[in-house]
Amino acid sequence: MESAKEAFAECEVGVTGEAVAVPKQESHRVSHVRPVQPRPSIRSRRIEEDPCVKVQGLSRSFGNGCAYCLDPRAVLERNRCPRCGTVHAVRDVGFELYSGEIVGIVGESGSGKSTLMQCLYFDQTASSGSIFVKPYDGGHRNILELSSQEKRRIRNTVFGMVYQNPYLGLRMDYSSLSNIAEQMIASGDRSVFHMRSRGEELLGQVNIPTVRATDPPRTFSGGMQQRVQIAKALSNNPPVLLLDEVTTGLDLSVQANVLDLILQIRRDFNVSMLVVSHDLGVIRMLADRTFVMLDGRVIEEGLTDQILEDPQHAYTQQLVYSLL
Numbered sequence: 001m002e003s004a005k006e007a008f009a010e011c012e013v014g015v016t017g018e019a020v021a022v023p024k025q026e027s028h029r030v031s032h033v034r035p036v037q038p039r040p041s042i043r044s045r046r047i048e049e050d051p052c053v054k055v056q057g058l059s060r061s062f063g064n065g066c067a068y069c070l071d072p073r074a075v076l077e078r079n080r081c082p083r084c085g086t087v088h089a090v091r092d093v094g095f096e097l098y099s100g101e102i103v104g105i106v107g108e109s110g111s112g113k114s115t116l117m118q119c120l121y122f123d124q125t126a127s128s129g130s131i132f133v134k135p136y137d138g139g140h141r142n143i144l145e146l147s148s149q150e151k152r153r154i155r156n157t158v159f160g161m162v163y164q165n166p167y168l169g170l171r172m173d174y175s176s177l178s179n180i181a182e183q184m185i186a187s188g189d190r191s192v193f194h195m196r197s198r199g200e201e202l203l204g205q206v207n208i209p210t211v212r213a214t215d216p217p218r219t220f221s222g223g224m225q226q227r228v229q230i231a232k233a234l235s236n237n238p239p240v241l242l243l244d245e246v247t248t249g250l251d252l253s254v255q256a257n258v259l260d261l262i263l264q265i266r267r268d269f270n271v272s273m274l275v276v277s278h279d280l281g282v283i284r285m286l287a288d289r290t291f292v293m294l295d296g297r298v299i300e301e302g303l304t305d306q307i308l309e310d311p312q313h314a315y316t317q318q319l320v321y322s323l324l
């Protein structure tokens with residue numbers, strides 16, 4: 001079967017990124033800004049294929065906004081309105097995620113990566129925008145406008161979420177098997193036998209020894225907790241995995257194990273993944289395409305190799321050179 005990278009090799013239609021003016025007081029962060037050149041996208045090769053997830057004009061603010069900052073032309077200092085103090089954590093973000101593809105979202109702390117992910121998983125309520133999800137209803141309806149019952153169903157059947165902080169994704173005092181069973185019950189499974197066998201199978205796949213299956217995650221190392229989260233997220237066979245800084249805080253060898261596991265999951269299950277990280281090294285290992293976020297906006301996007309080899313935006317250049 002053709003790999004995602006091969007599929008991307010014959011691209012021709014471009015998506016234009018836009019250089020973002022940098023406020024004077026932040027000029028130390030960026031040496032110069034040159035216009036971001038149009039980049040190839042995967043569209044030409046996949047023109048016939050509908051995206052698995054399509055996000056359009058997604059925004060999330062903390063605060064009510066004012067006439068000044070709600071004007072799309074407003075120049076904000078970072079992501080905060082200087083007049084009313086509203087934080088525009090995610091601003092007008094759009095992207096498409098295709099079946100079996102891994103898309104990386106990279107950016108410094110506070111750039112809006114987690115907020116974006118949490119809007120997709122309904123942990124947070126988006127202020128505006130649309131999200132279409134093909135595996136749910138063919139991608140016909142904006143899922144942000146659905147009832148809370150339907151949102152819950154999407155959360156339980158379409159998305160699997162792995163949080164940066166395992167305490168958000170796991171019940172630390174329940175056994176690992178119970179954590180997985182909880183997710184399976186939420187997606188409609190009622191067979192204790194099936195939940196047990198599936199749980200043991202998944203824990204085996206993420207290298208948790210069978211003898212630890214009934215132990216609570218609070219007795220596990222950080223890397224093991226992340227692997228239980230991944231097993232739980234996979235338990236209802238979601239077509240889309242959301243991975244938020246899954247390797248942050250892990251030592252390098254454990255980090256490498258988790259990254260290998262993610263690549264293996266993609267190979268074995270053809271799951272689409274959205275991978276958030278502030279670490280371009282992680283993105284380099286995992287992502288076919290990458291979006292770079294700064295102050296709530298996507299400032300550059302492209303195939304990961306292109307972003308790494310020919311970064312256009314000064315902020316991306318800084319990020320890439322810091323890897324050298």
Ligand SMILES: Nc1ncnc2c1ncn2[C@@H]1O[C@H](COP(=O)(O)OP(=O)(O)OP(=O)(O)O)[C@@H](O)[C@H]1O
Pocket residue numbers: 062079087088089107108109110111112113114115116278
């Ligand atoms: N509940 C909140 N109230 C006000 N501002 C918030 C809230 N949650 C997040 N923010 C702000 O939104 C912006 C984006 O935060 P977010 O956590 O999405 O960034 P991030 O890129 O994921 O950072 P990190 O890598 O540190 O997790 C930040 O400026 C943050 O201070």
